[in-house]
Amino acid sequence: MTTATPEELTGPPAVLDYGQLRQRGRLEKLIGPEWYRILKGLVTNPLSVIGLLIIAGFFLVAILAPVLAPPPRANWDTTIIPRDGYRAEPQPPSTPWERDAPGSVPGWYKIITGREEWVHLLGTTSGQYDIWYGIIWGTRTALFIGFIVVAASAIIGIVIGAFAGFYGGWVDESLMRVVEIFIAFPFLVGALILASILVPVMGRSIWPASIALIVFGWTTYARLLRGDIQATKEREYVTAARASGAKDGYLVTKHILPNAIYPTLVVLSLDMGAIVLSFAALSFLGIGVQVGYADWGQIVSHARDWILSLDIYWYIIVFPGLALLLYGLGWNLVGDALRDIMDPKLRGSR
Amino acid sequence: MTAYIIRRLLTIPIVLLGVSLLIFGMLQVLGPVERSALYIRDIPHTDQQIENTIRRYGLDDPFLVQYWHWLVGRTDLDTGERVGGVLRGDFGYSRTGREPVVDVLKRRTPVSLELALWSMVPIIVIGVWLGVIAALNHNKIIDQGARVFAIIGYSFPTFVFGLLVLLIFYAKLDWFPPGRLSTEYMLVVQNPELFTQYTGMMTVDALLNLRFDVFFDSLRHLVLPVLTLSYLSWALLLKVTRSSMLEALRQDYVTTARSKGLAENTVINRHVLKNALIPVATVAGLTVAFLLNGVVITETIFSIPGLGSAAAAAALSLDVLTMLGYALFTAVLFVVVNLIVDITYGFLDPRVRLD
Numbered sequence: 001m002t003t004a005t006p007e008e009l010t011g012p013p014a015v016l017d018y019g020q021l022r023q024r025g026r027l028e029k030l031i032g033p034e035w036y037r038i039l040k041g042l043v044t045n046p047l048s049v050i051g052l053l054i055i056a057g058f059f060l061v062a063i064l065a066p067v068l069a070p071p072p073r074a075n076w077d078t079t080i081i082p083r084d085g086y087r088a089e090p091q092p093p094s095t096p097w098e099r100d101a102p103g104s105v106p107g108w109y110k111i112i113t114g115r116e117e118w119v120h121l122l123g124t125t126s127g128q129y130d131i132w133y134g135i136i137w138g139t140r141t142a143l144f145i146g147f148i149v150v151a152a153s154a155i156i157g158i159v160i161g162a163f164a165g166f167y168g169g170w171v172d173e174s175l176m177r178v179v180e181i182f183i184a185f186p187f188l189v190g191a192l193i194l195a196s197i198l199v200p201v202m203g204r205s206i207w208p209a210s211i212a213l214i215v216f217g218w219t220t221y222a223r224l225l226r227g228d229i230q231a232t233k234e235r236e237y238v239t240a241a242r243a244s245g246a247k248d249g250y251l252v253t254k255h256i257l258p259n260a261i262y263p264t265l266v267v268l269s270l271d272m273g274a275i276v277l278s279f280a281a282l283s284f285l286g287i288g289v290q291v292g293y294a295d296w297g298q299i300v301s302h303a304r305d306w307i308l309s310l311d312i313y314w315y316i317i318v319f320p321g322l323a324l325l326l327y328g329l330g331w332n333l334v335g336d337a338l339r340d341i342m343d344p345k346l347r348g349s350r
Numbered sequence: 351m352t353a354y355i356i357r358r359l360l361t362i363p364i365v366l367l368g369v370s371l372l373i374f375g376m377l378q379v380l381g382p383v384e385r386s387a388l389y390i391r392d393i394p395h396t397d398q399q400i401e402n403t404i405r406r407y408g409l410d411d412p413f414l415v416q417y418w419h420w421l422v423g424r425t426d427l428d429t430g431e432r433v434g435g436v437l438r439g440d441f442g443y444s445r446t447g448r449e450p451v452v453d454v455l456k457r458r459t460p461v462s463l464e465l466a467l468w469s470m471v472p473i474i475v476i477g478v479w480l481g482v483i484a485a486l487n488h489n490k491i492i493d494q495g496a497r498v499f500a501i502i503g504y505s506f507p508t509f510v511f512g513l514l515v516l517l518i519f520y521a522k523l524d525w526f527p528p529g530r531l532s533t534e535y536m537l538v539v540q541n542p543e544l545f546t547q548y549t550g551m552m553t554v555d556a557l558l559n560l561r562f563d564v565f566f567d568s569l570r571h572l573v574l575p576v577l578t579l580s581y582l583s584w585a586l587l588l589k590v591t592r593s594s595m596l597e598a599l600r601q602d603y604v605t606t607a608r609s610k611g612l613a614e615n616t617v618i619n620r621h622v623l624k625n626a627l628i629p630v631a632t633v634a635g636l637t638v639a640f641l642l643n644g645v646v647i648t649e650t651i652f653s654i655p656g657l658g659s660a661a662a663a664a665a666l667s668l669d670v671l672t673m674l675g676y677a678l679f680t681a682v683l684f685v686v687v688n689l690i691v692d693i694t695y696g697f698l699d700p701r702v703r704l705d
Contacts, residue, residue, distance in 0.1 A: 047501075180361075181368035184681040188643035189661065193673050196665035197379050277507045281647055284509045286666045303513055307528065307651075310513065311521035321510035328505030336501060 034262065041341035042334065051333025054326055062139040069136040070102040078137055079294050081129040084120065090306070090313045093123040097130070123315040125302035129292050131315060135323050137294035142327055145210055145279050146272045152214045153275075154268060157221025158257075164222065165229030165260075166252055172226070179219045188278060190216040195287045206295075209279050209288035217275065220267055228260035235259075266338045273331030280324055296320040296327075351696055358689055369681045370436070373674055374417050380670070382409040436678065442671035446663045451675035454660055459679075460550030461530070462649065462656035466641045468553070468572055469579040473637060477584045478630060481591025482623070488596060496588055503585030508644055512578040512651040519574060526573045528652040535567045575652045579644045583637050590633050591626070598626035628699045635691040642680055 028036040042048045061068065065078070072082045082100040084091075097118040105118060113119070122131040164175040182190070191212040198208035232238065233256055241255050280297025282288050284304075289295050299320040306313045377385070386403040404410055408419060423435025434440050441451035484496035519526045530552060531539060538561070539545045539552070548558050553572070556565035598604065599622055607617045645658030653659070657676060664672035 177361075177364060177368065180365050181372055184365055184369045184685050185677065186639045186642040186680060186684060188646060189677065189680050192646065192661065192665050193373075193677050194376055194379075196668060196673065197376055197670065200384055200668060201379055201381075273505060277505075280507055281509055284507075285646070285650065285662050297507075297509075300510060300513065304651075307516065307653075309521060310517040314517055317510060317513045317517060321507070321514065324507050324510055325502075325505055328507070329502065332501050332505045 038262075038265070038338065038341055042337055045337045045340070047333050048337030051330045051337065054330030055334065058139050058143065058327060058330065061136060062143050065136050065140060067106050067108070069130075069133040070104045070106065072100040072103050074103070076103075079141065081134045081137070081292050081294050081299075083292065084124060084128040084130065087128055088126050088305075090126050090302070090316055091120060091124040091128065093119075093121060093315055095120045095123065102133075122319045125299055125316050126305050127291070127302070129299070129302070131299060131319055134294050134299045135296065135320055138296045138299070138320070138323065141206065141293070141295045142276045142279075145206060146276045146331075149210050149213045149217065149275045149279070150268060150271045153217035153271070154221050154264070156214070157218035158225050158261075158264070160218070161222035161225030162229055162252055162257060165226040166233060166248070166256065168230070175222070176226070179222055182216060182219045185216060187216055188281060191278065192282060192285065192287060195282055199287065204288070204290040206279075206289055206293075209282045212282075213275055213278060217271070220271075221264060224267060225260060225264055228263055229256055232256050232260040262342050266335055266342055269331055269335035269338055271331075273328040273335070277324060277328050296324050300324075354696060355693055358692065362685060362689065365685055366682065369685075370421070370678065371417065373677050373681075374420055375413075377670060377674060378413060378416075385409050385670070436675075441675035441678075444664070444669060444672040444675075446667055446669040446672055447660060451672050454672060455657070455675060455679055457550065458655060458657045458660050461552075461654060462645050462658060464551035464553060465572065465575055465579065465645060465649070465654065465656060467551075469576045469583075469641065470637075472576065472580040473583045473587065476580070477587025478591050478627070480584065480588045481630075482595055482626075484588065484592045485595030485599065485626075486618070488599075493592075496592070500585040500588045503581055503588075506581070508578060508582060508647045509651060511581060512574075512648055515574050515577060516651065526570055528571070528574070528654075530568060530571055530654055531564070532567055532571075535564050538564060571652075575648045575654060578648050578651070579641060582644055583640050586633055586636060586640070587630065591630055594629040595622065595626040598622045601625070628695075631691065631695050631698055634694075635688045638687045638691075639684065642684065 027039075031039065042052065071078050076082070082102075084097055084099050084101070097120055101118045105116060109118075110116065113121075120130050120132065122135065124130055125134075160175055160179075164172040185193075191209070193212075194215055195209045195212035198211060202208050202211075229252075233251075238251060238255050241251055246255070279288070280295070280300070283293075283295050283297030284301045286301060289298050291298065297320075300317055303310065303313065303316045306316065310317065382404045383400055386400050386407070386409055408416060408424065411419070419434065421435060421437050423432050423438050423440060425432055432438075434442065439452055441455075443449075444451045444454045447454040480496055480499070484493045487493045516528060520528060530536075539547070539555075545555070545559050545561065545564070548555050552568040553565055556562070556568060604617060604621055607621045608614075612620075642658075645656055646662050647658070648654070649656045649659035650662045657679075661673060661676045663669075664676065
């Protein structure tokens with residue numbers, strides 16, 4: 001029979017490890033316990049770490065775009081893919097670059113390819129638009145559109161959802177009827193129609209499709225936040241704040257929104273990917289940006305001319321398709337992990 | 351339950367009114383001059399011609415007047431006939447379809463419906479099956495694999511997926527061609543003496559005509575679009591089925607069933623599946639939305655003459671009347687489907703009956 005030493009019996013329990021407590025406390029105090037839990041969940045889940053790495057990779061590519069794919073001239077509009085002639089037939093990867101080649105040959109290029117002259121690394125589309133340039137600068141387009149569209153939809157949705165959820169009654173009823181009208185359209189169908197009407201008014205740019213995606217995208221946030229606010233506003237701390245004389249605006253911004261916003265984060269992350277895929281789908285159909293714009297969907301749309309010989313011109317689909325898939329995957333992995341972290345049913349299980 | 355159904359039915363006219371206002375409002379984004387182009391067949395040579403068109407069709411009338419005319423039609427100033435009016439079934443003339451919009455909708459709906467119906471089979475069977483398998487192997491390799499499959503599934507843009515399967519199975523292997531039928535069978539189908547088009551759905555018509563060669567040829571053409579449409583929804587169904595299975599497996603009645611000595615198969619089939627599949631019905635509405643979104647891309651890629659490719663073509667050449675007709679049609683369809691789904695769900699699960 002073994003007897004426990006006094007130390008084993010009275011040794012300090014884990015919670016009293018002051019060093020650990022203080023160490024955790026600092027970050028936790030800075031961002032608050034809920035954000036701390038979210039952050040910890042994200043960096044400890046292997047899938048979401050992969051997602052974060054993919055997203056970081058895209059940011060890096062976007063920042064380094066001028067080095068990775070230098071524009072032909074200093075005053076070049078970087079959103080336009082340089083074209084090497086006007087021939088219809090796409091050229092395979094490693095075709096020499098003759099006209100409007102990138103202005104400089106960066107060091108990494110010489111080391112990796114062992115060449116002194118630019119070639120079309122990933123080939124060209126019909127009309128000789130360089131695919132490599134399009135993918136690299138398309139990263140900026142994707143991130144920009146993702147942020148603009150998601151931010152605008154989220155702000156509109158959050159404001160409307162907050163009003164509906166907080167005031168209830170006829171405000172809620174009428175706002176939710178408006179939401180119902182917008183969700184009567186399948187998302188892509190609504191966006192397709194509005195974008196195509198906006199094109200002649202605004203001209204070909206990223207804006208018609210972006211605005212259309214915002215107009216049909218905010219409802220998700222409004223519905224989600226409305227429900228969460230309805231649940232949060234009945235909590236005791238809100239009643240307490242109200243009893244001590246807090247005004248409506250203060251209640252919503254200080255007490256209700258910060259506590260009801262978490263499920264919205266999941267949708268934000270998933271949308272960052274999904275919106276870009278929808279935008280690309282519209283570009284693919286030919287709605288929105290002009291031909292030659294550095295946008296992944298626009299590059300793939302060139303494949304529509306070559307449906308019968310896709311096996312020869314595979315590079316028009318595969319490379320930009322891979323960029324789209326990876327981009328969507330990154331945000332979805334993070335969004336999926338966030339959902340697990342937020343799900344109250346799973347709380348404490350990991 | 352009856353009260354709930356009645357209340358839901360009463361909201362439909364309100365929603366449809368809003369939908370029609372929204373659709374018409376979108377059209378008003380275009381100025382009168384731009385909209386006059388919809389009614390002019392020849393290139394106008396003078397501003398006067400444009401002016402005349404605007405006046406003739408009342409394109410600069412107040413919004414509500416124009417909306418009213420769009421709904422119930424208006425009297426043509428020259429001929430004195432009553433023209434237009436979506437409520438009278440007149441959506442105008444489709445420039446891209448070169449026939450009235452109503453005829454475009456009538457002729458193309460069966461094509462898209464056929465595609466959607468065929469897609470439902472793999473969507474439900476494979477999607478639910480994957481979800482059940484994943485849940486029964488919770489946290490094992492199969493479960494993790496299914497999870498990764500689902501995430502990749504909904505990260506994959508439809509048009510890229512569609513083009514990739516076309517690249518592999520058509521351009522490379524030449525197994526499944528795009529289009530609806532091979533040329534030889536197209537000639538058969540278009541000959542009224544050999545083939546009667548009862549429904550407009552190729553596979554159904556082929557069976558009704560007892561032309562099994564046509565049937566199999568049209569099936570061969572359906573494989574790739576059906577695959578493209580269904581992979582989109584697999585991820586969704588997998589996730590929903592999996593989580594509702596896991597939820598059901600945790601219930602006390604499952605423990606009871608197990609502890610009274612029932613075989614595991616009986617427990618799963620009788621007690622778990624029966625309850626776990628109820629929430630799956632809720633995503634039926636979402637699946638229909640996926641299909642309506644999906645056919646636009648899928649039909650365009652596989653050159654199938656359905657509603658989706660008509661909408662894409664109309665959007666590309668700013669054939670606004672076709673687009674508006676299509677939008678109204680889709681919205682009505684979607685609202686009705688969602689209503690049916692909600693009511694069915696109420697019947698399936700007594701707990702959610704809202705009164």
